[in-house]
Amino acid sequence: MNLPFSTDWWVWIAAICTLAMFSILYRDNPIYRVAEHIFVGLALGYGLSITWHQALWPIALRPLFVEGQLILIIPFCIGLLFFTRIIPKLSWLVRIPIALALGWGSGVSIPRVFRASIFHQMKASLVRPEMFEGSVWPGIWAIILLLGILATLSYFFFSRKEKGPLTPVSKVGIVFIMIGFGATFGLTVMSRISLLIGRVQFLLRDWLYIIPK
Amino acid sequence: MLKRRIPLMLTLVLGIAMMIQFFIPHRYSQVIYDTSIEWYRIAYSFAFILGLSSFITHHWRKIRHKKEGWHYSPVALGAMIVMTVVGLIGLTPGMNWLPVNWQGQQVSVFTYLFRNFYNNMMVPLGATMFSVLAFYIASAAYRSFRAKSLISILLLSAAFVVMLSIIFYNVLPLGDIGEWVLSVPNMAAKRGIFLGASLAGIATSLKIILGIERGYLGGTK
Known part of the structure; x- marks a missing residue:
């Protein structure tokens, strides 16, 4: 029997999610709030799964604990320092990974930003004689x-x-x-x-x- | 004192080292750079886990103390736990527990659920959330845009030309005018702002490396 709508229940779930989000156009309501919280929860779960499968397991935990690359203890310990903020007496240690991230990020970005965002942009903005060849526009x-x-x-x-x-x-x-x-x-x-x-x-x-x- | 001095020293040393690395065209220099990126990814994936623990604590407290809107917290926590479980199991290479048919191929039920949660829940919810902004932008523009001066007329005209050029792309000369607005005056403004922002970014990075900007250290102790 050909029904005038989809019989795939995943399509129904997607449609209900869509309508729940659109319900905010009427006013703030519990259906919208539930949809919003489901989205936040799913996004976090998705992020955690991807972080585990693309970073934590293949480049940290497996090389360190399975393949025995002991040098990776250093970034591992730097990462663990983030959790010192839970312990009041050691909470100042959380500044170390933040300081390393900012120092590394700043050092890496300065010459690269100069090259990509300043020199290349300036070069692209110059008026060159060949621009007038063919048409003047x-x-x-x-x-x-x-x-x-x-x-x-x-x-x-x-x-x-x-x-x-x-x-x-x-x-x-x-x-x-x-x-x-x-x-x-x-x-x-x-x-x-x-x-x-x-x-x-x-x-x-x-x-x-x-x-x- | 050391509690502030040690992080400042680390920032200074690492910042200068990474700047110097850029100017050394040697294989070892590249190896150092590649290793640093990998270490960065390892160390800062823990930051994500810390953020996650804050999320769990926040919602757990809300439920425990029955704060306003606490009924929604179990929904957020439940969605997070379910997605994490199906993601951690379902994305494992070679996973074939409880096989089901998905688009003509046999996959684990966890992989099936992960893909469907993503395609039929996360994507529609996210796309609809951002599409709703179309209504808010239109309503805000209607209330605030007034053609009172030359520059406000310019702003309005540019917006209309670009919108109409996208809608009537094939109707000449609208498409051409829209493209010209985007690639000449718009590009000039964007590039000017971009150059200024890049210089400001470099100045801020230098301030961080030299320890002039130290807001990231928090408190005074």
């Missing part, structure tokens, strides 16, 4: 791009009081910034709308068969 857009970047940077230049030639330049900067914020807003709205279309499509197509597959 790519070159003109590149000039506008470069001027826009300089104007935007001048708007955020707070080391000197804004007066003299800096004032009109930073006013041009705010024009670019506002267009940038507007475009970002438009993109964000559209990404949320596409998610919404996806959920409505699921309900009407996969669950209720109103839209043909």
Whole structure:
């Protein structure tokens, strides 16, 4: 018998989850709160399973306890220091893994950020003669791009009081910034709308068969 | 005193060592970098477990003291425990306990449950939660966007052009105008902000390494 809706009970569960989340549009209610707590619990359980199978077991516990790579005791002990915050007398030791993470992260990021986010971005913003070959427009857009970047940077230049030639330049900067914020807003709205279309499509197509597959 | 000095020294030494490592194009230098990444992953997976223990303690206290909304805590804890159990067992390579049919292949019931909890619960719940934001963004925009000055008109126009260009992508010249807005004025603003943020990030990293920024140490003892 062909029923006008899905008979797969996992599709029903997905549909109920979707409707429970949408119920917040009416007002805060227990069904939404249950769905929200299920999501948090599932996400944490998922994270723990992935952490175990991709980090803790294959690169820490198995090499250390099964393969006997004793050097791994060092990161293992650093990790265990996180739990000293439970013991009031030793709680200051939790600063050590945090300090190591910040020191390592800062040291690793400084030269790499310089290369990827400063030099490469500056290089990509330069106006080159070949941009004018064929059509003149790519070159003109590149000039506008470069001027826009300089104007935007001048708007955020707070080391000197804004007066003299800096004032009109930073006013041009705010024009670019506002267009940038507007475009970002438009993109964000559209990404949320596409998610919404996806959920409505699921309900009407996969669950209720109103839209043909 | 040592309780603050030791972490500061570790940050300084490790920060400078990792900066120097970047400029040494030698095989051993790369080995040190790769090993440090692996050690970082090992050590900081414990931080995740610590976060998890905080989550359990928080909800356990809520249930014990019957705080407001405590009825939802068993739901969160239950979902977490069930997903953890099916994930830990179901993702084990070669796991074939209690085999069931899933999309034409034989998998363990734990793997089957893990995949279905993910595909039919986590994904719909997460996608719907973020799709609901479409309504809130639209309502907030309706209440706050007012074309009162030139720059607010620019912001509104850019947003409309980008949205319309996505909807009517094939209707010329809307698609082209939208692409131009994204790749020229929008890119200029983004790149300017990105350059500034990167410089600020480098300055903050230097402050951390040199011990000027020490908020992460917490308290004063």
